Amino acid sequence: MEAAVPLGGRISGPRLAVMLGSWRQGSRQGAADLAAAIELQVLDGQLPLGTRLPAERELADALGASRTLIGAALDRLRENGFVASRRGAGSWVAAPGRRGRGPLAPVGGGSIDFTHASSPAIAGTAAAVDTARGLLTAHLGDHGYQERGLLGLRERIARRYTERGLPTTPAQVMVTNGAHHAFVLVLRMLAGPGDRVLVEQPTYPNALEAIRAAHAIPVPVALDPSGERGWDIAGVDAALRQASPRFAYLVVDFQNPTGLRLDAVGRDRLGTVLSRARTPVVVDETLVELDLEGDPLHGPPPLAAFAGDLAICVGSASKTHWGGLRLGWIRASEDLLGRLVSARYAVDLGSPVFEQLVLTELLDDESALTRRREELRGYRDALAGFVRQHLPDWTFTLPKGGLSLWCRMPEPVSSRLAVAAAGHGVQVAPGSRFGVHGGLERWLRLPFSLPPETMEQAVRRLSTAEASVRGTPESLAAPIA
Numbered sequence: 228m229e230a231a232v233p234l235g236g237r238i239s240g241p242r243l244a245v246m247l248g249s250w251r252q253g254s255r256q257g258a259a260d261l262a263a264a265i266e267l268q269v270l271d272g273q274l275p276l277g278t279r280l281p282a283e284r285e286l287a288d289a290l291g292a293s294r295t296l297i298g299a300a301l302d303r304l305r306e307n308g309f310v311a312s313r314r315g316a317g318s319w320v321a322a323p324g325r326r327g328r329g330p331l332a333p334v335g336g337g338s339i340d341f342t343h344a345s346s347p348a349i350a351g352t353a354a355a356v357d358t359a360r361g362l363l364t365a366h367l368g369d370h371g372y373q374e375r376g377l378l379g380l381r382e383r384i385a386r387r388y389t390e391r392g393l394p395t396t397p398a399q400v401m402v403t404n405g406a407h408h409a410f411v412l413v414l415r416m417l418a419g420p421g422d423r424v425l426v427e428q429p430t431y432p433n434a435l436e437a438i439r440a441a442h443a444i445p446v447p448v449a450l451d452p453s454g455e456r457g458w459d460i461a462g463v464d465a466a467l468r469q470a471s472p473r474f475a476y477l478v479v480d481f482q483n484p485t486g487l488r489l490d491a492v493g494r495d496r497l498g499t500v501l502s503r504a505r506t507p508v509v510v511d512e513t514l515v516e517l518d519l520e521g522d523p524l525h526g527p528p529p530l531a532a533f534a535g536d537l538a539i540c541v542g543s544a545s546k547t548h549w550g551g552l553r554l555g556w557i558r559a560s561e562d563l564l565g566r567l568v569s570a571r572y573a574v575d576l577g578s579p580v581f582e583q584l585v586l587t588e589l590l591d592d593e594s595a596l597t598r599r600r601e602e603l604r605g606y607r608d609a610l611a612g613f614v615r616q617h618l619p620d621w622t623f624t625l626p627k628g629g630l631s632l633w634c635r636m637p638e639p640v641s642s643r644l645a646v647a648a649a650g651h652g653v654q655v656a657p658g659s660r661f662g663v664h665g666g667l668e669r670w671l672r673l674p675f676s677l678p679p680e681t682m683e684q685a686v687r688r689l690s691t692a693e694a695s696v697r698g699t700p701e702s703l704a705a706p707i708a
Contacts, residue, residue: 229406236279237341238274238278239376240286240288243286246274247265257296257300258299261290262303262304265300265304265310266304266307267642267646269309278317278319305360308321309321332537336599339653341677342547343655344483344672345545345546346630349595349599354588355592373578374572374576375564376401376402377587381400384556387590388558389689392529393531393532393540396561400557400558401556402577404555406433406511408555409542409557410541413435413474414443415475415570418443419441419619420445422472425445426663427478428473429484429661431478431661443473446472447662447664448463457482463500468504475507475509477509481626481627487555489527489530490493494533497533498534510530511541513546514546517600517630519600538559539557539559540559540565541558542555547599554582570635603630603676606675606679607683610675616652618690635669636670639668640668644671644689645671651689651691673686
């Protein structure tokens, strides 16, 4: 059956050329490189399904390549299901498939997803589901809309904040559909088109995408992964005074992607700087419970304990328990939370009741989370050993918590390596995804949430892929996004 023409937008040749950056040209290998670079943009979500591609002549002119090379690259993409075409209608991005046996197919087995820093469901999830099924009956006679969330779940979340050194009541907690949903709600309330948002560099890519989607402007302050504290608090102070951002977005507990954690002294200084500037701060605490060296209750107090009512904490069960629950929360002052509840009505009317009942049961089982931390500590140490063995030129600081290693490579080839790695059966996120304006080409994030045998296979494949890109005349230094 002939492919239906989608109703997607169109990308111009010059724009696609900018997205692709530098890619090696030369005889038949040039077509393979171009196809792999376009595939990476599709897998990375930068070329959405249905996007119409430029005509071969337009793309050839934009890339300075021959039409023969462009046609060969498109043929490879069509063979693997990434592009569909129809005579007279052109070509467009299709749902990725592996129907062909072309060079884009993974080498040596199935593809390994090294892009997601997340774990399978925590032990006890099925039992919690069974318990929640019995508890659901009591809620079936209600309308089911809980804009703030179930009281029992909010009580448990509030108690955890209090135990960590930030006195909190259930009235200061709102349950959301994940931490990212929580961040978007706050973003919609605090910032608008043209407003500035202070962020760390590097930082969580989906937060950057949300800021850009709101037509706000991310203002980066660089982190030093090798520094004693990592955070340039003097730089934050200067950015607050010079850029006047509407708010700051910070991850001070096992920062994604660096794994850094700001100590209590640094939090005191940072809270003072933010309070003096009267700048609200969204503190992403998604990874705070994944302390692999100690008890989360004995770590530094939340940044909100130093920044006061200007701080808005967002948390999630996705990294600690299971992403499939799609539940998170906001902790803020009662006044600010009331404004957020009102703003929420424009987005949704509350989180699912059944999933909240499940999470309430899971939060009562601290032993399961303790076992998860022990497992992840072993995974972290295993991945560190694999990198040292198979990629000895790479360096990293072993994080004390979180879910990933932030590795520095000897050459700036992160984006090019991501392209090559896909051909060797490993999906990785290039360092440029974590930067406001791209860059970070010497860096790559490697999660340690997969079983050790899978991680070792992934690192072996990365080693092979790296050997194919090191020493080439040019590296793919342009940002992915």
